[in-house]
Amino acid sequence: MKRSQTSKRKLIRNIFLLAAFLGITIAAYSIYQYNQGLSIASDGQFKDDGATFDSFEGPEPEFGEINILIIGSDTRGEENGQSDALMIAHYNQKSHRLKIASIMRDTYVDIPDYGKLKINAAFAIGGPELVRKTIKQNFDIDVNYYAVVDFEGFPKIVDIVAPNGIEVDIPYEMSYGIGMTLPPGKQILHGNELLGYVRYRHDRLSDFGRVERQQEVLSKIKEQATTIHSLVNLPKMLGVADPYIDTNVEASTILAIGKGLIAGKSKPVETIRIPINDSYVNERVNVGAVLKIDFNKNKQALTDFLAEDTDSNLELE
Template sequence: MKKRNRTKNKWKRNLFLLISLLIIVIFYCVYQYNKGLSEASDGMYKNDGTMFDPFQGKEPQFGEINILLIGSDARGDEQARSDALMIAHYNQKSHSLKIASIMRDTYVDIPNHGKQKMNAAFAFGGPELVRQTIKQNFDVDINYYAVVDFNGFSKIVDIIAPDGIEVEIPYEMSYGIGMTLHPGKQILHGKELLGYVRFRQDRLSDFGRVERQQEALSKIKEQAASMQSVVNLPKILGVADPYIDTNVDIGTIFAIGKGLIAGKSKQMESLRIPIKDSYVNERVNVGSVLKIDYEKNKQALKAFLSQDNERPTSQEKKNRVVSLSDFIALVR
């Protein structure tokens, strides 16, 4: 009887400690999130889901998700063209992250708008029209989207990487970025890194800018996979909130963050569309464009997003179709 009482009391103490710890964690997260909000300015995306048409992306299946990443330099109510366009692919089984960039001058069919540059889709119809355009031209399904106002990029970088990001600058960069970046190996903080990824007078034209964007994102990912960033995640979300419009829920964000920690040693793979030797430069009624071989680029993009993934059998597919809630549970 006494042994049973001791066991019962021990169980109660452990439960009390667990609940106390949970309360502390919740208060810490709320405090850090609000602290992040206080450090952020009044970003244009402070009210998620109010600026764009409803996003019709499919729910993820087999533990794989595609997130449309759009960098926007819109100011006020102005609906600008996308300044950066990427597909982030996350695999919950391998904890791998891949990035595919679609160049803004890629000549594509935009539903109900005819032939246009890829970056025009965002101006015409927001993330949903970009999703439809990618599906129509490359037969790739997008599950979620995140539109990032570049004004908040520097703040987010400074929290994730307080010691800066090291890059190799090939030549002086100054035109149009409000600063001068000198050649050589440099440690860049938020504002400088933003200038580095947005510099447009590249000797390799927009190809060089896309390469720098992918480089910066890869290095930010490495920093974000550290334990320090996990501790700072609530604050990062608070800072980022006014600058990001997204339909990715908090549970999925935390689940992916946990997965990236588990796979932090994996190098982020990247792809650029159009791929090499699959396009020609032409001038058409909408300006200078990259006229692409659609089939070659469609197959390259689909292969890149699916490579290294085990293809399930028909029976496995029946068993493995998961809802959003099931997916979150899987990656936790």
């Protein structure tokens, strides 16, 4: 009897030691990978994370549904600090579904305390918090967290997530305004080329085409990010991304979302564009060319999109 108890104690001790060893090994590997990532991206504008913008007052998530405001910031000065891309990423912790709602930057809205302006001006005036207030006032949608992404870091992040590149089908030559020439046809694009692809706006669809390409690329990056390769390289990815992303999302929440996306990797990203079809007119006002939208139609479309948990892709062009 004593021998049995002694053997059991030894087994428990050995299991504990093995678990401790594995934990230390994983922690050391993660720290090493994270620091490797940081060394690649040490010049990012958000290296002092959390010190760039005023406090964000988004409510706590409810019912396992998280809304994250994603703001693309182009530091090359083209927009004088205005947001170059504006999205709401919606994640359902129960179904592991990811939805992306893109709001066109020329959408003419009422910015709290500042009057009628393009929605991309809200970021330049008051950072992520004013964008949150603007979305709440115009669309009655609560945003819980924010992530401001410097486009300069986009190529580095993509090259780690998708080292073999991402396939796209370019309908016509793209060159003006992106510092490169992308010929038409199916091809594999890597970091800098992919950034040029999502930034190009001088085509017949103008900014509408760019939003469409942004959603396409994000969907394909999500597919790559839910592979075993990306799971192993997650600490390095976080290290690379850190100096290029300013966010108030806790690391534990990021890891939980990452685990959930891997668990539900077969589920496609659902997308919508605001304004939806037949709900806006192009006009020129004192702030330039804007999209005057039917707020009732677009508010309802956005509410339905974020509320429904369907299998269909709701991309509206």
